Amino acid sequence: MLGKAAIAGAGLGGLAAATSLAMEGWAVEVFEQGDELREDGACIWLGEMALTTLGRLGALDEVLASGTDVEYWEMIGHDGTVIQSGGPRLGSTGRLHWLPRAELHRSLVEAGAKGGSENQYQRARNLCAG
Numbered sequence: 458m459l460g461k462a463a464i465a466g467a468g469l470g471g472l473a474a475a476t477s478l479a480m481e482g483w484a485v486e487v488f489e490q491g492d493e494l495r496e497d498g499a500c501i502w503l504g505e506m507a508l509t510t511l512g513r514l515g516a517l518d519e520v521l522a523s524g525t526d527v528e529y530w531e532m533i534g535h536d537g538t539v540i541q542s543g544g545p546r547l548g549s550t551g552r553l554h555w556l557p558r559a560e561l562h563r564s565l566v567e568a569g570a571k572g573g574s575e576n577q578y579q580r581a582r583n584l585c586a587g
């Protein structure tokens with residue numbers, strides 16, 4: 458074991474950091490102030506860097522199985538006008554994937570359970586680091 462790490466917050470960032478540290482050999486505990494492990498919001502776009510990182514964390518297969526790869530997108534105003542449009546390569550390189558936030562969160566929780574210490578999230582439900 459390299460050492461002990463405590464992470465405040467079981468959002469997408471905290472879960473990814475926890476999994477990464479646990480895979481490196483740290484004993485990780487995640488502290489979440491909320492009553493449950495959950496992710497608010499609808500969907501999320503993930504670009505190449507996020508997808509590559511999820512692959513390293515062992516969560517990519519789950520993520521790709523949910524949602525869809527994006528070949529082309531449009532942002533449409535209330536009057537139907539296309540405000541912006543593009544493909545995966547606009548503003549970034551490589552893939553663009555779109556999926557429900559809850560599915561991404563669940564995939565990271567599962568990746569952490571597989572790659573890290575067994576109980577790393579159990580205490581997250583009712584402890585507040587604040």
Ligand SMILES: Cc1cc2nc3c(=O)[nH]c(=O)nc-3n(C[C@H](O)[C@H](O)[C@H](O)COP(=O)(O)OP(=O)(O)OC[C@H]3O[C@@H](n4cnc5c(N)ncnc54)[C@H](O)[C@@H]3O)c2cc1C
Nearest residue numbers: 465466467468469470471488489490491501502585586587
């Ligand atoms: C409208 C919107 C759309 C977005 N769309 C995209 C997108 O398409 N693609 C993309 O890559 N990113 C997108 N983002 C950004 C992305 O959602 C955020 O970067 C990401 O969710 C941040 O995750 P986080 O874990 O850092 O923070 P959070 O999701 O805010 O999680 C923080 C967690 O820490 C907990 N917490 C806080 N303080 C404490 C404490 N003291 N003790 C214990 N627990 C604590 C909170 O309860 C929460 O669960 C979007 C953001 C917004 C607002």
